[in-house]
Amino acid sequence: MSRIVYLNGDYLPEEEAKVSVFDRGFLMADGVYEVTSVLDGKLLEFEGHLKRLERSLSELDMDKPEGFDDLLEIHRELVKRNDVEQGGVYLQITRGAADRDFVYPKDAKPTLVLFTQSKPLLDTPAAANGISVIFADDIRWGRRDIKTVQLLYPSMCKMMAKAAGADDAWLVEDGFVTEGSSNNAYIVKGNKIITRGLSNDILHGITRASLLKYASEAQMEIEERNFTPDEARDADEAFISSASTFVMPVVKVDGSVIGDGTPGAVSKRLREIYVDESRKRAI
Known part of the structure; x- marks a missing residue:
């Protein structure tokens, strides 16, 4: 069974999650990310990761994506749907898709992606x-x-x-x-x-x-x-x-x-x- 991932408002099987070839994360590494650990099916240090994420976006003059205010709910839903006991939730925000240019695009819609990874964190x-x-x-x-x-x-x-x-x-x-x-x-x-x-x-x-x-x-x-x-x-x-x-x-x-x-x-x-x-x- 494939993982369920989150992409721009939708929960999708990983095989169906697609991002534009014009996304600036792909073309320019114009994106930020966070990884929140999961232990016993719960999130560790979520508030700290969210605060740092906001700082990263601010430092790059990048808009928050739609769904930003629901990130805790999205994290928990992914952990639940993918039955993660130990591992992490990876979150990435990019400036979005736009014609390739070094100048920041004015009207690009940020891309928001989250997925889980199950792996042992304790007795390794x-x-x-x-x-x-x-x-x-x-x-x-x-x-x-x-x-x-x-x-x-x-x-x-x-x-x-x-x-x-x-x-x-x-x-x-x-x-x-x-x-x-x-x-x-x-x-x-x-x-x-x-x-x-x-x-x-x-x-x-x-x-x-x-x-x-x-x-x-x-x-x-x-x-x-x-x-x-x-x-x-x-x-x-x-x-x-x-x-x-x-x-x-x-x-x-x-x-x-x-x-x-x-x-x-x-x-x-x-x-x-x-x-x-x-x-x-x-x-």
């Missing part, structure tokens, strides 16, 4: 054993705080990591780690959690914001600052965060084993806290 081998990362040059555009659909370089970085026998890449610019290819990056040194501060250089992670809040409430020490690749190699622990990974331990950085090569106490505790708190707040 990666969470139990940790992942490995390599370093790659960060050559992306300067507005990484806008969650756009132009994801070719992150895809290339993941392929670089795969070719090197690793799981992911941490990006480096001007001698400092910015973030992972699709996640925020952290190291732990002397029980202090260190992660890059917010700016246009990184995505303002929804999971990141909640995680730092929970860590602070648990009396964990946090330092938001740039850190170097050498600091990462020499860290006591390392981990990433994202909507789909929650808190994921990193046990090897650029070939250097972190700690004893197994997930550390801080990252394991943070993952437990994040999952527990997220379940309490799920809608």
